[in-house]
Amino acid sequence: MSETQAPVPATPAPPRTRTNAPDRTPASRPFVDPLRHAAPALLGYVAVRLTGLAILLVMAAAQGKDGMLRLYGRWDSLWYQRVAELGYGHTVTLPDGAVHSDLAFFPLLPALERALHALLPPLDVAGAGLLVSWAAALAAAWGIFAVGALLYGRRAGVLLAVLWGAYPTAFVQSMAYTETLFTALAAWSLYAVLRERWITAGLLAVGAGLTRPVAAALIAAIGIAGVWRLVNRRGPGRAATRGKDRAPTWRVVVGVLLAPLGWLSYVVFVAVREGEPFAYFDVQAGWDNRIDGGVALARFVGEQFGANVFAGAGLCAAFAVLGWAVWAALRLRPALPVAVYGVAVVVISLVGSGYFGSRPRLMMPSFLLLLGPAVALAGARRRWVAAAVVGAAGIASGAYGAVALLGAGPP
Template sequence: MPETQAPPRPRTDGAEPAAAARPFADALRYAAPALLGYAAVRLTGLAILLAVAAARGQDGVLRLHGRWDSLWYQRIAQHGYGHTAVLPDGTLHSDLAFFPLLPALERALHALVPPLDVAGAGLLVSWAASVAAAWGIFAVGARLYGRRAGVLLAVLWGAYPTAFVQSMAYTEALFTALAAWSLYAVLRDRWVSAGLLAVGAGLTRPVAAALVAAIAVAGVRRLAARRGSGVRPRRVVAGVLLAPLGWLGYVCFVAVREGRPFAYFDVQAGWDNRIDGGAALARFVAGQFAVNAFAGAGLCAAFAVLGWALWAALRLRPALPVAVYGVAVVVVSLVGSGYFGSRPRLMMPSFLLLLGPAVALAGLRRRWAPAVVVGAAGVASGAYGALTLLGAGPP
């Protein structure tokens, strides 16, 4: 076994790494290894997708912006809300299930650059957001466990099994960018900035409730320990109160538009998205065993890996808001009744799941070992992404 160093302990004194106080150019240089590594992994995934698609005579780029949820966002960007699809069984799928920030950005970018259609605008927004997300993840990891761990955390996020979604005109990259930088702002006691970023996250995905909870818990703890800390209580309270406004604002918008106080939840129910405490998930797992014992066992093994990843992260004692956010994203992703094939994608914003491997790799004395592990993970992720995107079902 390779020799390892003791994992770096999280900083608890509030001290800011020297690079974080530098101007933008210096901060960019400080984050450059993470951003370059992330870009390399994602470009590898895209290259594998395009190569497999060409071999099959399919359009790989079209799969990034021309199917599934991407089309709903484009329709909203072009025509606003108001479209409802009626399925053969009479089920109603309303576009009000989709939050407004991504289509608003698509529409704005299309207006600024008219030759760029909303589909291309969605890809550019997602690609830019994915880099911002990698930077934010690096910033959180570097602040807590050092630069090397931060680099590996960001690059591993680019090699996540469903990382291909980061290159699609979907909301995961945009949401993760806003969430990561919001958490970083909390770690730096920039509470108003954290709240404003959480507003954006709340206009992007419903799982922003996890970020709101993290900011609230961290805020209460900070207020309880504020004596002698130099933190202004009013700014903490302002950040905590700002955080839920994006999510609440959109839920209220749907309620007013539909004339029912709980209309948003009715819309989600039309898509079979309900919070049932995991009952539907348990039935799904049992059904897999009934159809194929190996499939059921494989699913249970995946849950075991998920549990290990959470345990490995929490034993490192990450900062409270990072822990609350990461665990809450996973829980929210598991307790709903929606399409089960999307669960890995829905958990992807929880970069907490990658913290244990990132810190472990950062502690290896053999400098080449992390590159080998990350490279293999990137190729595996790219191959899985190509097979998934070129398949029939949505991610």
């Protein structure tokens, strides 16, 4: 530098920052962020179910009946309420000699009804049952969305949850029944398996096993997925899990061993109470619920053909639609536990000897049946197509539910 050149000013030092200043980086909110992610699915589900409820109340008012009473004061709801209030021990002997025992009803829902009634004394057991069912319905829709979004994207997850709310017998989701509670536990258990959270999955399966006997489908799904996980490098989901994303072997084993404990504990409870090792199955037989491999179903279909060929043909068409739904879902190659669970629920619903009209309701926890339509609608170029289909399905489901609830037959 020459003596006549002006000196270059030094770059000022950056200002000191306070070490105790708050971090303004957006933090992850464990509950709020997932809720916002699932909001479209939950809002869509609520809209569909409110549509069904509105149709019920309008039709009930037109007939001079109490629509809300139909949601908590009929059929199985009354059995659950009695267990919640008085415990087990009630039986009814029918004219044909068959004995209906309340031991056929699993304990988790009545336990929750009793607990909520104790916490909120002004709320009777019937109202508590409705609140439990409605809260569980939202949890189920959220869990179904979570599984669908994880496997096929957010839009498919939204449609899967909303279509579940428009299922033909979705009116049961608004009743004090166990379907919503069981589906919520099952959906989140499957989600936990897909995320390698095996102990969480097993604990949720324990709750499901205390809710409905069809928990056997969920137990099988977790068990098969666990074995597959242990003997293969790939996880139970669609993508491989490596490194820190893979759960240790002992967690997989613990989750698989936990899964059947809820179902088994209730079967053992009934056996000890009745003094017979297979008492639970005898209780179910009293309700004409036994595994016969589909003989009763085939006999019923044959009787319909004998009485009215159109009725028989209609049943065959319904089974064709059911077969297509299963095929369309499996064609998408869903994750192993989701596929096993969904198919097992359908099979269990078909191989029993129970009342035929209850079978669509018994299949409702198998949201796998809606996977094909959900993914197809998610890929539609025109979004109004999905809205139109969901809207039409919601109205049809609501109308059918109102007719069923206001009629004389059980759902």
